[in-house]
Amino acid sequence: MSLLLAIDDAKERPQIVEVGEQGEYLLVLYKPQQVASSVNSIVYRARLVRAEEPEEPGIPVVVKVPFENTRYGRSCLEREIEAGKHYADHPSIVRVYGGKVSKRxxxxITEEAKATLKLFLRKGGLLPTRQTIEEFTLSLLDALETVHTDNYLERGPHLHRDVKPDNIFLYRCESGFRFHTKLGDFGMWGSQKEAEEQWERFTIAGTPNYATPDIGETPPSPSSDLYALGLVIYQIVAKTEILPEYPQRMQERDLEPLQKDPLHPILVKALAQRESQRYHSTGEMRRDILQAQSMLKSRNAVYRQQVPLA
Structure with missing residues (x-):
C-alpha cells in the first residue's frame, strides 16, 4: 500500500503501511491529523508499532511529505534519511525511523516533538538564562560537534547548513518541568568539501537570514553553523521570533540592550562581521558558555546569601 494513499484514504479506521528494512514496524495512520506545514512540506502525526505487537500503543512519530516531489526535494529527503541512520543514537539529534524516496x-518518518523552537518563541515562551544555556545551547553544541568532527564515509568534516528555530525541536523531560533540545531536518547536511565546491559554483544552501555576513567572500565552514546558532541564541535571549530586517548587518551596538545578560559576550563574538573574529569550533564556543554558566551560578549564590529566607 502506498503511504500517500494511506494518508489520502484514511478515515476513522487506521491504515497500515510496512516500514523498516525487514518490515519490523507498521506505520499506523489514523484520520489525517496535520501537525505542521512549511513552504516545502506538510507533516502528519502517526504511530509506529512492531509487527509482532500490533495492539500495543507504539511510538508517536510524524511523517513529513513534500508538497511537490521534485528532484531537489528528493535530494533533501535522501540526505535527511541518510543522516538519520548515521546519527541514530545521538541524544541531541532528532531520530529518523525511516522513509522512502522515489519519483512516485x-x-x-521521525520521532514526534513537543514543539519547534520557532513555535515556542511565537507563543511567547520565555526562558531564564540558565535554562537557555543548559537546555538549548549546550545540547545543540553537542549535536554540532558530532557533525563537525564526523568523517562519515571518509568525506571529512560535515556541516548542518540550516540551523534555525524551525529545525530545533523541543522534547519534554521525564520530570515534566524542563525541555530537552534536539537538532533536526538534515536536508542540507553534507561534507564541508561538498559545501565548498557548491560555493565555488555560486550555490549556497540554507536559509538566507541565517547565512554569514561574508558568505560571498568566505566558503561555508563549521563557523557558519555557529554563526547561525548565535542568531538562534540571540532570538532566545531577546525573546523574539523575528530577526532584524538585515541580521547580517548587526553590529556590537545592536546587542547593547542585552549587555547585562551573561551570554552577551558570546553573542558579540558569534555574530561578528568577519569570519576571523567568530567562533571556529564548538569547543571554543562551549568553553565561553560554560564560563558564562559558572558566572551565573556565582551570581545566584551571592544573591541567595543577601536575601534571607522568610
Whole structure:
C-alpha cells in the first residue's frame, strides 16, 4: 500500500503501511491529523508499532511529505534519511525511523516533538538564562560537534547548513518541568568539501537570514553553523521570533540592550562581521558558555546569601 494513499484514504479506521528494512514496524495512520506545514512540506502525526505487537500503543512519530516531489526535494529527503541512520543514537539529534524516496512518492518518518523552537518563541515562551544555556545551547553544541568532527564515509568534516528555530525541536523531560533540545531536518547536511565546491559554483544552501555576513567572500565552514546558532541564541535571549530586517548587518551596538545578560559576550563574538573574529569550533564556543554558566551560578549564590529566607 502506498503511504500517500494511506494518508489520502484514511478515515476513522487506521491504515497500515510496512516500514523498516525487514518490515519490523507498521506505520499506523489514523484520520489525517496535520501537525505542521512549511513552504516545502506538510507533516502528519502517526504511530509506529512492531509487527509482532500490533495492539500495543507504539511510538508517536510524524511523517513529513513534500508538497511537490521534485528532484531537489528528493535530494533533501535522501540526505535527511541518510543522516538519520548515521546519527541514530545521538541524544541531541532528532531520530529518523525511516522513509522512502522515489519519483512516485517520498516521505520521511521521525520521532514526534513537543514543539519547534520557532513555535515556542511565537507563543511567547520565555526562558531564564540558565535554562537557555543548559537546555538549548549546550545540547545543540553537542549535536554540532558530532557533525563537525564526523568523517562519515571518509568525506571529512560535515556541516548542518540550516540551523534555525524551525529545525530545533523541543522534547519534554521525564520530570515534566524542563525541555530537552534536539537538532533536526538534515536536508542540507553534507561534507564541508561538498559545501565548498557548491560555493565555488555560486550555490549556497540554507536559509538566507541565517547565512554569514561574508558568505560571498568566505566558503561555508563549521563557523557558519555557529554563526547561525548565535542568531538562534540571540532570538532566545531577546525573546523574539523575528530577526532584524538585515541580521547580517548587526553590529556590537545592536546587542547593547542585552549587555547585562551573561551570554552577551558570546553573542558579540558569534555574530561578528568577519569570519576571523567568530567562533571556529564548538569547543571554543562551549568553553565561553560554560564560563558564562559558572558566572551565573556565582551570581545566584551571592544573591541567595543577601536575601534571607522568610
Amino acid at each position: 512518492e517520498s516521505y520521511v
